[in-house]
Amino acid sequence: xxxxxxxxxxxxxxxxxxxxxxxxxxxxxxxxxxxxxxxxxxxxxxxxxxxxxxxxxxxxxxxxxxxxxxxxxxxxxxxxxxxxxxxxxxxxxxxxxxxxxxxxxxxxxxxxxxxxxxxxxxxxxxxxxxxxxxxxxxxxxxxxxxxxxxxxxxxxxxxxxxxxxxxxxxxxxxxxxxxxxxxxxxxxxxxxxxxxxxxxxxxxxxxxxxxxxxxxxxxxxxx
Amino acid sequence: xxxxxxxxxxxxxxxxxxxxxxxxxxxxxxxxxxxxxxxxxxxxxxxxxxxxxxxxxxxxxxxxxxxxxxxxxxxxxxxxxxxxxxxxxxxxxxxxxxxxxxxxxxxxxxxxxxxxxxxxxxxxxxxxxxxxxxxxxxxxxxxxxxxxxxxxxxxxxxxxxxxxxxxxxxxxxxxxxxxxxxxxxxxxxxxxxxxxxxxxxxxxxxxxxxxxxxxxxxxxxxx
DNA sequence: TAGATTGTTAATCGATTAACAATC
DNA sequence: TAGATTGTTAATCGATTAACAATC
Numbered sequence: 001x002x003x004x005x006x007x008x009x010x011x012x013x014x015x016x017x018x019x020x021x022x023x024x025x026x027x028x029x030x031x032x033x034x035x036x037x038x039x040x041x042x043x044x045x046x047x048x049x050x051x052x053x054x055x056x057x058x059x060x061x062x063x064x065x066x067x068x069x070x071x072x073x074x075x076x077x078x079x080x081x082x083x084x085x086x087x088x089x090x091x092x093x094x095x096x097x098x099x100x101x102x103x104x105x106x107x108x109x110x111x112x113x114x115x116x117x118x119x120x121x122x123x124x125x126x127x128x129x130x131x132x133x134x135x136x137x138x139x140x141x142x143x144x145x146x147x148x149x150x151x152x153x154x155x156x157x158x159x160x161x162x163x164x165x166x167x168x169x170x171x172x173x174x175x176x177x178x179x180x181x182x183x184x185x186x187x188x189x190x191x192x193x194x195x196x197x198x199x200x201x202x203x204x205x206x207x208x209x210x211x212x213x214x215x216x217x218x219x220x221x222x223x
Numbered sequence: 224x225x226x227x228x229x230x231x232x233x234x235x236x237x238x239x240x241x242x243x244x245x246x247x248x249x250x251x252x253x254x255x256x257x258x259x260x261x262x263x264x265x266x267x268x269x270x271x272x273x274x275x276x277x278x279x280x281x282x283x284x285x286x287x288x289x290x291x292x293x294x295x296x297x298x299x300x301x302x303x304x305x306x307x308x309x310x311x312x313x314x315x316x317x318x319x320x321x322x323x324x325x326x327x328x329x330x331x332x333x334x335x336x337x338x339x340x341x342x343x344x345x346x347x348x349x350x351x352x353x354x355x356x357x358x359x360x361x362x363x364x365x366x367x368x369x370x371x372x373x374x375x376x377x378x379x380x381x382x383x384x385x386x387x388x389x390x391x392x393x394x395x396x397x398x399x400x401x402x403x404x405x406x407x408x409x410x411x412x413x414x415x416x417x418x419x420x421x422x423x424x425x426x427x428x429x430x431x432x433x434x435x436x437x438x439x440x441x442x443x444x445x446x
Numbered sequence: 447t448a449g450a451t452t453g454t455t456a457a458t459c460g461a462t463t464a465a466c467a468a469t470c
Numbered sequence: 471t472a473g474a475t476t477g478t479t480a481a482t483c484g485a486t487t488a489a490c491a492a493t494c
Contacts, residue, residue: 020428074452199436204250
């Protein structure tokens with residue numbers, strides 16, 4: 001309808017977050033089907049494999065602007081490319097990680113991120129015992145060097161894996177240095193300037209959902 | 224209105240997941256305010272601290288059946304207890320962890336879970352080099368012993384931290400042994416029987432949201 | 447051509463926000 | 471009493487689901 005007119009201005013027409021969260025699931029399925037030798041796939045097939053509805057899958061894929069053929073379905077390669085393109089996973093991004101503890105080290109060692117174009121290029125910590133050592137081949141620098149290195153290397157993504165009490169001050173350090181997006185794994189909410197993208201990954205929040213689901217199922221079993 | 228009549232039957236009136244995910248955030252704030260010496264808190268104060276709206280906070284707290292006093296606000300201790308009670312965090316739950324890799328080890332070592340009543344009591348792996356060693360004081364057993372130990376110890380929660388290709392078979396093992404809820408950190412969706420509670424923690428899904436937010440902000444900056 | 451599947455518009459459902467009455 | 475804040479009902483907004491036309 002009124003798409004073309006605005007185009008550049010207001011046409012960013014908010015993408016539903018639930019849809020965004022499902023795209024990687026499709027992406028993974030598509031890759032495995034491609035490896036298994038398939039070349040086309042229908043919404044119904046995707047929906048069945050993932051316990052979703054075909055309508056939902058179609059609606060989700062619509063926003064990537066991929067298109068399929070009636071009776072045949074979508075070309076898997078094209079669909080993979082459309083999702084990659086839509087999410088920006090076809091271009092590389094570099095990230096710094098702050099807080100080289102258990103979780104931080106696990107994330108540094110996780111091989112999966114590069115599939116999505118994300119590279120953790122270095123880590124930072126304030127613990128003298130860790131500074132200048134390496135974890136899975138990534139150097140751990142003194143947190144004091146963060147600001148300078150962010151500026152020099154123009155890194156715009158920060159992964160935050162510090163204990164709760166250091167989270168806000170670390171976030172401040174990062175944003176003052178020029179980090180524009182923070183993936184926050186610390187168990188506390190951080191407040192940043194409105195132009196900073198913050199993605200919270202709080203295990204307590206997920207555990208709340210899990211806990212409640214468990215108690216609901218338990219209640220249902222009794223009644 | 225028609226609350227009391229049904230009560231036991233259909234009155235489980237679906238709790239919104241977004242609300243569930245915010246409760247732990249309130250919980251953490253409340254604990255820190257309590258430690259700081261406060262005894263009462265209003266919705267407005269909570270909302271301001273967390274960049275939410277007062278109405279939303281009030282609506283969220285309503286479902287825990289906590290009640291406040293006009294002009295004063297909520298009693299912090301009571302509110303903490305109400306949230307704990309609502310989420311079932313006042314009773315202990317025991318969990319087994321399957322897959323003692325980087326992430327699995329980080330979760331075993333994470334001290335925060337006990338605050339929510341969750342105890343990882345043992346881990347399992349198929350790697351002979353890991354079997355019968357300990358990580359952060361928790362024993363790692365042969366995955367072959369999982370089934371027997373789940374039955375004997377009546378553990379109902381499983382934390383899944385295996386690579387994608389082992390995720391589904393590990394989940395099957397767990398549910399066949401009697402695990403009723405799976406917290407899945409593996410980078411793939413698992414399909415379980417409808418009576419099994421599954422909570423997915425897929426980093427790729429979160430990264431998709433982060434990636435898109437970043438590209439939206441970048442687009443806005445240009446225009 | 448017939449039938450399966452896509453693409454798109456409309457209807458429903460659920461969460462958020464607004465409005466306002468109750469109350470300390 | 472006056473005013474701030476809770477509690478609750480109504481309005482809005484957004485996501486999901488349904489319906490159906492278009493098309494290979």
